[in-house]
Amino acid sequence: MNECERIQESIGPWLDGELNSAECERVRTHVGSCPACLAAQQKIEKIDLALRSDLVAQAAKLEFAPFWRALERRISEPRPWYQEWRDRLVSAPRSAWAVPALIALLLAVWSFDSYFPGWRGGVAARSGFAAVDSIDAHGRSVALWRENETKTTVIWLYEEQEGEHETAEEAPKSGPAF
Amino acid sequence: MALSDSELVQKCQAGEMTAFQELASRYHQKVYMVILGLLRNREDALEVSQETFFRAFRKIGGFQGGSSFYTWIYRIAVNLAIDAQRRQKRNPLEFRESMDGLLESQDEVARDPFVDVHDRELRENLIKAINDLTPEHKAVIVLRTIEGLSYKDIGEILGCSEGTVMSRLHYARKKLHDKLSAFL
Numbered sequence A: 001m002n003e004c005e006r007i008q009e010s011i012g013p014w015l016d017g018e019l020n021s022a023e024c025e026r027v028r029t030h031v032g033s034c035p036a037c038l039a040a041q042q043k044i045e046k047i048d049l050a051l052r053s054d055l056v057a058q059a060a061k062l063e064f065a066p067f068w069r070a071l072e073r074r075i076s077e078p079r080p081w082y083q084e085w086r087d088r089l090v091s092a093p094r095s096a097w098a099v100p101a102l103i104a105l106l107l108a109v110w111s112f113d114s115y116f117p118g119w120r121g122g123v124a125a126r127s128g129f130a131a132v133d134s135i136d137a138h139g140r141s142v143a144l145w146r147e148n149e150t151k152t153t154v155i156w157l158y159e160e161q162e163g164e165h166e167t168a169e170e171a172p173k174s175g176p177a178f
Numbered sequence B: 001m002a003l004s005d006s007e008l009v010q011k012c013q014a015g016e017m018t019a020f021q022e023l024a025s026r027y028h029q030k031v032y033m034v035i036l037g038l039l040r041n042r043e044d045a046l047e048v049s050q051e052t053f054f055r056a057f058r059k060i061g062g063f064q065g066g067s068s069f070y071t072w073i074y075r076i077a078v079n080l081a082i083d084a085q086r087r088q089k090r091n092p093l094e095f096r097e098s099m100d101g102l103l104e105s106q107d108e109v110a111r112d113p114f115v116d117v118h119d120r121e122l123r124e125n126l127i128k129a130i131n132d133l134t135p136e137h138k139a140v141i142v143l144r145t146i147e148g149l150s151y152k153d154i155g156e157i158l159g160c161s162e163g164t165v166m167s168r169l170h171y172a173r174k175k176l177h178d179k180l181s182a183f184l
Helices: A003-015 A021-033 A035-060 A064-076 A081-091 A095-115 B005-013 B017-039 B042-062 B069-089 B092-110 B117-131 B135-147 B151-158 B162-183
Strands: A129-134 A140-147 A152-159
Touching: A003 A021, A003 A035, A003 B162, A021 A035, A035 B017, A035 B117, A035 B135, A035 B162, A064 B017, A064 B042, B005 B017, B005 B042, B005 B069, B017 B042, B017 B069, B017 B135, B042 B069, B069 B135, B069 B151, B117 B162, B135 B151, B135 B162, B151 B162
Parallel strands: none
Antiparallel strands: A129 A140, A140 A152
């Protein structure tokens, strides 16, 4: 990085008054004798001026009286009870931890069966647990099979043939849909 | 003699609505200007400005005075504006309309005979170039350029260090410079 590049990095902070006196002097001396760095300084000033004049002109049109009337009306509106609670919840210290904590809690509850088989007196520990139920009015059914030891779950969707529901004990004649 | 911001805050905390009105009258244009600089849409900026003061009113009871009132209210404003800007980015059609609206408003300004075509082109391209910056880069340049805030205050508002403010500002200015070099 040459001297001009170093100076040009400092021109912004220099114009912003954020450099110490020694650095200020270094930048001022260089800019005074270097046309390229002087041009860089003028460009920053021109951008700042264009941005400022644009926004100042827009903001000057904003009158206080209507702004305050609208704000005062909003402040004096009665608030529903749940908004007070929501505000308290949102502004509570460390509320950002609430969501991940809740997710972790739910995951812990869901995986409890896996980590502690038999905690419900052996019901959940049963291997090869299956459930069969019709899921719509068109005879399609779902079967779930779970093997606790290897933590394998098979979801089996199949379509019942006509009259099949009357002989539920029989094995399905058609194969699984997939 | 005019009361200081901190005296007005104390009066607000004691329940004096007129004190809050005085604070709002002092800062409504500045807050609006910062938000407009970030959103580039007058209607959205007005709505977010109202929301800023509404939230400030609701929360002023808990304001400890650890920072000045203006850095506190700018923090609320910038956070709301950045949220609104992210929503705006997710809806680019709405974003384009809002930009057109602002350019129309600039036509009114350009009717001034002393404003030449070159300056108008610069302003139009400046709007486009600023819209291409990330919300964080846009925030530093708006707070610095419009409000003339120190890096320390900007860091307090944005929740980052002075060094981060300096590097973001350098990056933002470089980007603007590169995009506007033809008009400078």
